[in-house]
Amino acid sequence: MPKIKVFTAEHHDPWFNLATEDWLFKNFPDDHHVLFLWRNNPCIVIGRFQNPWNECDLTAMDRDGVVLARRQSGGGAVYHDLGNTNFTFMSPRETYDKDRNFSIITKALAKFGVTAEQSGRNDVLVEGRKVSGSAFRMAATRAFHHGTLLIDTDMEKLPGYLTPDKDKLKSKGIRSVASRVANLSEFNPNITHESLCDSIMEAFFETYGQRCEVEDLTITRLSKEPALYATYETYADWQWRFGSTPQFAHPISSRFGWGGITLDFDVHEAIIRKVTVFSDALSVDFIEFLHSALPGTKYCIEEIKKVLHEGAKEFSTEKQAMAADVAALIEKEFA
Numbered sequence: 348m349p350k351i352k353v354f355t356a357e358h359h360d361p362w363f364n365l366a367t368e369d370w371l372f373k374n375f376p377d378d379h380h381v382l383f384l385w386r387n388n389p390c391i392v393i394g395r396f397q398n399p400w401n402e403c404d405l406t407a408m409d410r411d412g413v414v415l416a417r418r419q420s421g422g423g424a425v426y427h428d429l430g431n432t433n434f435t436f437m438s439p440r441e442t443y444d445k446d447r448n449f450s451i452i453t454k455a456l457a458k459f460g461v462t463a464e465q466s467g468r469n470d471v472l473v474e475g476r477k478v479s480g481s482a483f484r485m486a487a488t489r490a491f492h493h494g495t496l497l498i499d500t501d502m503e504k505l506p507g508y509l510t511p512d513k514d515k516l517k518s519k520g521i522r523s524v525a526s527r528v529a530n531l532s533e534f535n536p537n538i539t540h541e542s543l544c545d546s547i548m549e550a551f552f553e554t555y556g557q558r559c560e561v562e563d564l565t566i567t568r569l570s571k572e573p574a575l576y577a578t579y580e581t582y583a584d585w586q587w588r589f590g591s592t593p594q595f596a597h598p599i600s601s602r603f604g605w606g607g608i609t610l611d612f613d614v615h616e617a618i619i620r621k622v623t624v625f626s627d628a629l630s631v632d633f634i635e636f637l638h639s640a641l642p643g644t645k646y647c648i649e650e651i652k653k654v655l656h657e658g659a660k661e662f663s664t665e666k667q668a669m670a671a672d673v674a675a676l677i678e679k680e681f682a
Contacts (some may be wrong), residue, residue: 348555348556348557349378349379349380349442349555350376350378350379350380351379351380351381351382351551351552351555351557351559352375352379352380352381352382352559352562353381353382353383353384353548353559353560353561353562354371354381354382354383354384354561354563354564355383355384355385355544355561355562355563355564356384356385356386356563356564357389357563357564357565357566358565358566359386359387359429360387360388361388361390361392361414361416361427362414362416362579362582362583363569363579363582363616364385364386364387364433365384365392365416365418365419365582366575366576366578366579366581366582367383367569367575368385368435368491368493369382369419369578369582370572370574370575370578371435371437372437372484372486372491373574374574375437375489377439377488377489378407378439379437379439380436380437380439380555381435381436381437382434382435382436382437382547382548382551383434383435383436383437384432384433384434384435384544384547384548385432385433385435386427386429386431386432386433386540387416387427387428387429387431387433388414388427388428388429389411389412389413389414389426389427389428389504390413390414390415390416390426390427390428391403391408391413391414391415391416391424391425391426391427391508392416392417392418392424392425392427393415393416393417393418393421393423393424393510394417394418394420394421394422394424394482395417395418395421395591396421396591396593397417397423397424397592398592398593398595398639399415399417399588399589399592400592400595400597400646400681402424402509403415403424403435403508403509403594404507404508404509405681406681407507407508408508411504412672413504413508415437415588415589416582416588417582417587417588417591418482418493419484420482420483420484420491420493421482421483422469422480422481422482423480424509424626425480425577426500426504426505426508426509427495428500428501428504428563429498429540430497430498430499430500430501430540431495431496431497431498431500432494432496432498432540432543432544432658433493433494433496434452434493434494434496434547435491435492435493435495436448436451436491436492437489437490437491438490438491439488439489439491440485440486440488440489440491443485443490443492445483445492445520446465447554448492449465449471449555451550451551451555452471452479452494452496452547452550453465453471453561454550454553454554455543455546455547455549455550456471456473456531456546458533458546458549458550459531459534459535459537459538459542459543459546460659461473461531461538463479463536464476465538468481469481469482469494471494471496473529473531473534474529474534475527476527476528476529477527477528477529478496478497478528478529478531479494479495479496479497479597480494480495481493481494481495482494487564496531496543497528497529497530497531497616498530498531498532498539498540498543499530499531499532500510500530502528502530505528518630518652521650524605527598531543540580543610545625546634547565548561549556550673560630564674571641585617585645585647586617589617589645589647590616590617590618590648591617592614592616592617593614593617594613594614594615595614596611596612596613596614597611597612597614598611598612598679599611599676599677601676603669603672605628605629605630605665605669605672606624606626606627606628606629607624607626607627607630608624608626608634608673608676609625609626609630610622610623610624610637610673610677611623611625612641614646615647616645617646618643618644618645618646619641619642619643619644619646620642621642621647622637622638622641623638623644624637624638628669630666630669632662632666633662633666633669633670636658636659636662638674640654641654641655643677648677648678648681651674651677652674652677652678655670655671655673655674656674658670659671
């Protein structure tokens, strides 16, 4: 008979929860099937190979205190808040079965009188509307399947953070596919995070024909795991969240009183590698400055503005104003 473990998380920090998931995945015994239940404060979680500038309105997120997280698995960008329950199934690779995992979720929902069905490789639907999306990860001896369950998430914020107008952004990353979504509370108002977790655990126990103690992963307990904190620092780091972005090009154009300008950014791993500038401006030295000053800069509006401001100090007041115009143009494109 397979061995099982069940964990829940008391904390809602998305970087810490992803680090906890990674720590469990790397440390649970190879012969165990594990269930981990958790939820996050408001955040956008993007897939391993996605482009945050393509997927997210980073300005709106910064304004509202919505953090960006990047997971290890593939798939699309998702919005999390406390109205969203996350589940992770971990199994030995040789006995991994995602259909069994989906069955646990649909059985858990059936306990509330909600008929759900697996759709395609990733989703769970209720009455044709998406209530859950999943992603997967394989290692040499282990595998995991994690996903979301929308209970009463703030649907008004979903399109605001996930669908920025970036028609000019030509990316080699993967774009998320918008789906019709629904909250489970629409189908049964008695579904809460706590009641749904209880139902998932019961379905998990029934599936494996045994029970185990539910272990609450408290901050106090996890603080004794140095490897977990090292992983947390990785997930929280700008280099992981932004620097792991696939290469992309971003052209920006406008016209000012001093002339028209197009800046074509070539960005790789969130660093500006090259800037091609086209302009009919008379100030050749200023255009040459843009060509040379920005490569090597993080593709981050604060860093770009800093480079432009500091570099323009060597120019006249007129050209400092031109640099301010360019900075404002780029900042507008980030919005």
